[in-house]
Amino acid sequence: MSLACATCPVRDRAACAVLSEEERSTLAAAGRSVQLSKGETLFRAGDSDAACATLLSGAMKVTSTDHDGTERILALIHPAGFIGELFRPFADYDVVALSDCDLCVFARSAMERALDRHPALTQALFRRAQEDLHASRALLALTGKNSASEKVTALILSLAQAASDSPCHPATVFDLPLSRGEIANLLGLTIETVSRQLTKLERGGLIAKRGTRGIELVDPARLQLASDLLP
Amino acid sequence: MSLACATCPVRDRAACAVLSEEERSTLAAAGRSVQLSKGETLFRAGDSDAACATLLSGAMKVTSTDHDGTERILALIHPAGFIGELFRPFADYDVVALSDCDLCVFARSAMERALDRHPALTQALFRRAQEDLHASRALLALTGKNSASEKVTALILSLAQAASDSPCHPATVFDLPLSRGEIANLLGLTIETVSRQLTKLERGGLIAKRGTRGIELVDPARLQLASDLLP
DNA sequence: CGTGTAATTGATGTTAGTCAAGAGCAGTGG
């Protein structure tokens, strides 16, 4: 399926937004639109010539699988995010859809050519890599030190932010893109601990659960302070 | 002090290695050589127009300071590493020398001009950013799941690797660039736990301590397997 | 050779993990 940049939901925010209309349509000719259902894998650690892609809608996870087979979620990808390790012969991570996703996929070779041809695109991707680095370090800071409550609270706020269309206000009612197990995995906790923290937050009147995946921020301000200071 | 690329210890590995002699000397004219003593700060979170730099020798740490004033080490920088967040108006992190360091420092504006002028340099920095991202995710995977022994073991191996001049073999005797407190901080542990793990590794015959900071890898192969499986 | 900081070691406490059981829910088929 060919690409329709004109109707692209992230046309203003994705890396390719730096290109002119004409440049973009040339690049688009090399790419293709891909749909993934929840649970499907875009590529797997060890794949050679793994493709790269821009996420248009949905959410994905980046995971590494340990020598003993346990999975660890290292990052989430939100719309307009770029996926792909252009400089490594083999992919290091698995990239899996957390929900149904639309992607704009390019062969590695096509993207390398585009980088050589469009320095502005390279800069845009460089910038995005620095943002990813920043996000990774933020997660590192979060998981490294804080208590379970703080981890869960911070993740909820961050997901509320990502679920919102406005860049400054979090959504007040939204669905978690992650199962309890995935949240636990991402935060370095267990399912049980996550579940306990969520009910603690609910009892404290900070959030309300809307079914299994839904969350309502009842008191976002207090949520932002600390969840450990509660009774 | 002006730059002497001809004698630069990382001339083949740093990002600027992709430039021609001539291009490089033009860039060098905009930069300056800087020496930092152990403990000195290159720049601080919140600094505007923070400079950027290539590390020539020594080791540095990237830290964030929490709202409550506690520091968290997010990354280490080794020679040939690039420092600087080109796309953010303010620095997010502190960057501090762990040992005496030599750096090659550029004003942000000069580096931005160089990026526009030299697409190959942008690609090189993009590549380096992806490597940093990879390192950050590796650290995330390490700190997230594993036991204290595994964390300490993995860090020792990684530092032995960085201390070696060969890219494939770790150094067998080297000095830790970090204090116990810094190791603990980096791994999300406490000083005491790190200390206990080190003595456990020494008692198990896997390493030997050479003074306070020195480490000898007595049995690197066994070290690589698991330190939890010991008596 | 002192003095202060960093590291080690031991005793005790707390948090989150583990084990285990039950509740809520969606999809299936009688």
Next chain:
DNA sequence: CCACTGCTCTTGACTAACATCAATTACACG
């Protein structure tokens, strides 16, 4: 419509690993 199956999530009781508190010892540096 209701029971059945297979999930995920929740909740409780117990445990283990690491943190915390408290000395003591080893180093580095003046």
